[in-house]
Amino acid sequence: MTTPTVQPPRSPVTRKDVARYAGVSTAVVSYVVNGGPKKVAPATEAKVQDAIRVLDYRPNAAARALKLGSSETLGLIVPDNSNPFFSLLAHAVEDAAAERGYALLLTNSDGDLAKERRNVRNLAARQVDGVLLASVLFQPDLEDLEKADIPWVLLNHDSEGPGINSIGVDLTAGAQIAVEHLLGHGHTNIGLAIGTNVGKNVDGRELGWLKALKEAGLPEGPIARSDFTRPGGYEAGKRLLASSNRPTAIFASSDMQAVGILRALHEAGVSVPGDIALTSFDGSAEAEYAWPALTTVDQPVREMAEAAVDGILGARRKAPPQQRTFPTKLHVRQSCGCP
Structure with a gap:
């Protein structure tokens, strides 16, 4: 042998x-x-x-990073990448980063503040070249990044403040457009399904809903607060149906909530849009394949992602912070009553 x-x-x-x-x-x-x-x-x-x-x-990536003074890696933190909107945003950020020679580390906070802060610390410890954060707070704690001299950009953010690098859309204006579209269909009792946030801040989409109703001389419709999820929308839909002031139309603050609302309405034998019309916010791919297809406020995800990555690279060059707010547009489908 x-x-x-x-x-x-x-x-x-x-x-x-x-x-x-x-x-x-x-x-x-x-x-x-x-x-x-x-x-x-x-x-x-x-x-x-x-x-x-x-x-x-x-x-050798480590040796290359040491020589260049750069890991050529960016970190991205989103609340939930199983949400089609954040999945689309993460994909767009990854593409934009790759086009500029950077890899991307993706983390989820699951909408939890403690987990978001842990992700921030972990990315700072890995000495990434920048962090893009879709925070659960309107004013998140970024001390760990600032101590490590790591630039950051806030995503999905429409608040202004000194020294902030941020990318977002005008939530108030986008919501107002969606509600005004329902008003154009003759609805005078429009309910709101609005997502909750950790900081308990008033969401711009709620302000847009209120502004549209006020300018039309109408009272506030019923409100259901729930998570920005399909189950959250399902529960919000059931509460709005059970309301003593049952609406004839609903504006949902996210496409995922709207999908959950559709299930609640279908289970109750309520016709959409015949009995209750529906519009939502985000512009995710799932809105197109819901039934009926959702009329939704589109966000320019690709442009936002490219601007966010460029914002990180600009901050690395010590460029002054920029707060960029992108316009939205209403993508009309069938859920609102349009043919």
Whole structure:
């Protein structure tokens, strides 16, 4: 019986190995791998890339980060990436980061303040180059990032304040458009399903609902407060149906709530939009495939994501903070009563 030959472990391929194979200096290999700082002739670059492929060279990320003074990584914290809106936003941020040469670390806070703060600390400890935060608070605690000199941008944020880098939409104006559309269908009793927040702050979408009704000379409709989730919307829908002042139309502060409301209405045998019309806020893909399809306030997610990543990179260059508020638009489908 023969004993199989034990192969010694293969040592990692180094930059010197690539340089030797390509017949160039290690500096040239570095220029190709890092995209500079000096230009490399196309033919030489092709030889280096061929050597990298043949030898299966993998640059040491830790060493590269130490040399560049950058991990080339951004952190993103969202309340819930199973929510189609935040899933779409996270995807857009990842694309925008990749286009600029950065990887993305995604974390969830699950709408919990303690978990959000833990995620912030963890990302700061990993020395990411920036953090994009969709916080559960309108004014989150960012002390850990500031101590680590890590720039940040608040996402889904429409409040103003000194020294804040933020990206968001005008929640009040967007909600007002959605409610005014229901008023245009002749509704005079419009209910509100509004999400709750940790800080108990008044949400801009509630202000937009109130403003539209006030300007139309109408009293407030019934309100149901619940989580920004399908189950939260389901419970809000049942409460609004049971209200002594049952509305003929409902504005929901998120598409997920609206989907839950649809289930509550369908179970009760209520026709949508025949008996109760419905509009919502977010512009997620799920709104298009609900039944009936939801009339919803669209947010320009791609533009917001690109602006957020650029905001991080600008802050790294010590550019002054920017608070960017993007316009929304109403995407009309069938749930409001339009054909």
